[in-house]
Amino acid sequence: MIKKWTARLLAVALVASALTVVSIAADDPRPASAASGADFDPGNIISDANFYAAGSMTLDNVQSFLNQQVPSCRASSGPACLKSYTMDTFTRQDSGARCGTYPGGPGQSAAAVIYNVAQICGISPKVLLVLLEKEQGIVTSSAPTAYMYRSATGYGCPDTAACDAQYYGFFNQVYGAALQFKRYAATPTSWSYQAGRTNNIFYHPNASCGTKPVYIQNQATASLYIYTPYTPNAAALANMYGTGDSCSAYGNRNFFRIYTDWFGSTTGGGSPYGYVDTAAAGFRQVTVSGWAVDPDSAAPIRVDFYVDGRGAASTVAGNDYPSLAGVLGKGNTAHGFSANITGLSAGRHSVCSYAINVGTGVNTLLDCREFVVRTGDPFGYVDSVSASAGSLTVKGWVVDPDTADPITARVTVDGRQVSSQIASGEVPGLPAVYPGWGTRHAFESTVTGVSGGSHRVCVQGVNVGAGSTVDVACQTVVMASGAPSLFLDEVSMGSPGKLLVRGWAIDPDTVDPVRVHVYVDGALSTKVTADVSKASLATAFPGYGDKHAFSVPVAGLSAGTHSVCVYAINVGAGGNAVRCAEVAAPTGSPRLFLDQAQGTALGQITVRGWSFDPDVVDPVRVHLYLDGRLVTKVTADVAKASLGTSFPGYGEKHAFTATLTGVGPGAHTLCTYAINVGGGGNTVDCRTVSAVTGSPSMLLDEVSSPSAGAVLARGWTIDPDTVDPLRVHVYVDGVLQTKVTADVVKSSLGTAFPAFGPRHQFSASVAGLAAGQHSVCLYSINVGAGANTVVCSPVTVR
Known part of the structure; x- marks a missing residue:
């Protein structure tokens, strides 16, 4: 999106002010320096490190900065100054996953909106503050207007049309601008201005003012040009705090100027920045984790920790922190830290984390968090309470805040203690939530002899030190009792006279398999024990196991319909369970x-x-x-x-x-x-x-030379497409010698092929042949489908 170009100038020069950065030693405000046109590099307006430094200011820093810009608001009927402005926001999730989820809520301050958007989108709060000022002058205005808030960042305000109403409002404007910058970075080749190449950038919306070839060095600078697509000309740079000429545009010049005035160099190093993720209290300790980086160095930096104002620990932020890849690059993510500060007394404390500066800048207070080191009553959790016939199994863990050693866990049923044991089993995930206590705090207790009905089951942690023995968790458990549960999976007759009955039965009063009686047509047929394994039963009935299925074959049944009743024989309270079904023996046509x-x-x-x-x-x-x-x-x-x-x-x-x-x-x-x-x-x-169709079948019974110069050929032939005799042509050495009809009776043919009859034999004689070797070929002439069939045989003529 290209925002609307503006040539608005501030009526008076901005008064440079500094953001106070707290160091370990003392407050060390950074002096601001007036911006010079000679320092403006059109290809590197701001570095990526400064542009995407989401942790460069805390929420308190942002609020303090706004307070400094306008010490007192001018009374008016319009909106409050930015430092005092509040609004209701809503939880918002970017569908493209460029930004994280915005934590909406009622009455959020403008500082909170700026800070929260910076964190979820990975954009420096300083950039958002400068953007608000260069677009509307709202940061330094003592009497802002409704319009300033409505279009605070110029988002949705194109050069060629009025601002889009769907983006009105301070929250929408700040969130929309930050999200747009993330879109630019996520799809850098999809936009007209791109880093790493020379781009012809207009001086002014009036195209006749011409363009300037600019080699854009980084994504942050490319994003500024996409958002405000003009570069300042020489006249604008010559008068950094005033006007240029008719071809001057001021948006990106003013961004550079305001950032320099407020925060120093846009491209040089500066103070470290980062974020504290957690400050988790544990056994006489607190674990603080997060990340910290100094723009002057890619190497890990030191982070110092103060508890209640006194130095307590120091560590190097050199752990891998993968989410920094989107801001600092994939090869520059070793800036995470985690410090365990021990030896703390019980009670409320404050821990402050400082990123120690390298090079230019000063130490940065990342955050101060309050936490409570626990003491007093034990605490814990019941993971599960499973019931089976007369018994309860309780699993969980208990911890006493005054010791890291395992303590005693007691189980009570309806207020009566039924078990006691040292909770020393392993809970692997416990240190991640409760640091310092270790993992040996789990227990598992099985209680027998519990009657059917509803019971109150509680787990107590036996106190050590301050506090008292208390129930850490209670559950109401209903113990089953009564008649067996019975289910028939199959009652069928898959073949004549054979019945198959399959199912399962469980009596709530015992974990043992129960007896099952099968009646057919009112008469007892068989008795079995439901002790076959069925895995799903162990899941459906915890504590009872899986051996409660049965499969009963019954043979010798007559045809017709039969009544089958299955009884699960009761144990303890209740009575037998019965299920009946009718089944018909298979019958009918083949x-x-x-x-x-x-x-x-x-x-x-x-x-x-x-x-x-x-x-x-x-x-x-x-x-x-x-x-x-x-x-x-x-x-x-x-x-x-x-x-x-x-x-x-x-x-x-x-x-x-x-x-x-x-x-x-x-x-x-x-x-x-x-x-x-x-x-x-x-x-x-x-x-x-x-019937089979096709070429004739032919068999030669004899090919011989019965006398000098003569050849005799005998055989038979039948065409599957006719019962009539066939014609047979006799060739000797490729020359047709004679034609005969295969119509001689051969009784065996009548037997073998009764439908065709016996008249399919032939006998053919050829005389006058020279003595010696000859080739005799006989052709059975085809009728209907197929082709002629030929059979050849060599013969020696006398």
Whole structure:
């Protein structure tokens, strides 16, 4: 977004003032220096280190700075001065994850808004203060207007249109500007001005004023140009606190000038900055963590800690702090610190953390935090209370603030002590929350003999030192009692005469498996113990284990519907649990499926498939009819493994294969009948099946030379597309010698191919051949589909 250009000048020169920075030694205000046009570098208006130094000011620093700019506000009917301005804000999350979550709340001060936005977006509070001043002069105004607050940072105010109303308001303006700077940095190549290259930057909105080639050296400078897209000309720089000429633009000049006046060099080093994340009190100690960096050095710096105004500890901020990568670069994140300050007395304390300066600048007070070193009553936590038949298991931890040693944990039920033990088990995560006490404070206690019903279970930490023995946590626990829980997972008859009953049963009064009785049609059929493992039961019923399932097979049932009742036999209070279900034995017509039904050879059709009758496990009979005529009967008793899987209880021996012979040419009606047993009727599958078609079949019985100069060829040939005799052509050495018809009777053909008859034999003689080796080829002339069939044989002629 490009904000609206402004040529507004301050009516009077800004009076330079310093931000007081507290050091360990004493207050050491940094003197401000008047900005000079000779120092303005258009390619490096401000360094990245200074621009993104979110920790360069604390909230107190920001408020103090605002107080100094306007010691007293001029009475008016308008808004309060910025130092006194408050507003209600709301929690806000950037959908693009450029900034963190803003902590909204009622009556937040302007200083709090500036500071909070700086922290969540990683932008220096100094930059936001300078931006507010160079846009509206609101920081130094003793009588700000509503417009100044409405468009405080010029965000959403383009050169070519009025400001966008959706961005009105001080909070929206500060947050929107900081978020926009983060967008620029996150997608640096998406904008017209980019760091690391020469950019032609306009002097003025009036294009006739020309441009200046500027090599932008860093992202912070690029971001300022994207936000305010003009560079000051020589006239503007020659009069840093006044006006230039008609081609002068002042936005980025004023940013440089105000920052220099208020905070010193925009590109040089300065005082260290950082942030205190936590000050966690523990056993006679406090652990302080955060990060600190000095702009004059990439090396880790020292951080000193004062407790109640007295020096207490010192450390080097050299720990890896990954989130600094977005501000300082991926290779410059070793600036985290964590210091453990021990030997503290009980009570309230204050710890102040100072970043020790390197080079120019002064030591920086990062933050002061109040904390309380505990004393008095023990404290702790109950992680879980699990109940099973007559017993309770309580797990948790207890700590006494006056000792790091394990203390005694007592468990009471309804006010009566039932167990006592030293809580010395491991709690690995405890030191992270309660430093100094160590990890040996866990306990686990199992109490037996607890009656059914509601009970108040409490854990006491036995006091050491100051304080008294107290309940650290209590829970109300209901102990189960009464009749067993019973559930049937399956009641089915998957095959004739066989019943399967599966389920589980648990009696709340015992962890042992219970007895289960199965009744069929009112008569006791079997008794079992529900002791089969089922993992989910241990999860659903903690303390009872997983061995409470059962699986009961019942054989020998007749066809029809049966009533099945399952009883879980009660132990202790309550009575037996019962669940009943009706189940029908499978019955009906056979199932039949054909895997294959087709012509497979001359005069043959092959049929393969499977069939079983739900009323029996035995193989069924299968009858095959061709063109309305029964041609064969088979038994479906061939093994097929997938049937045993698909139809458990029936086994795998229900497949069949049948070969039908004597099948003539053309299409035929094939009907396959599965013969019914019991309820239902026969199952039939009828379909049209075509006989084999194609080229003739031919076999040579003899090729010989019975006399000088003669050859005799005998054999037979049948075309699957006709029952008529075929023509046969005889070639010798590639020359046609004779043609005959294969119409001689051969009785075996009538037997082998009854549909075609016996008249398919031939005998052919060729005379007048020269003595010696010859090749004899016989061609069976095709009818219908296919092609001629040729069979050749060598022969030696006498």
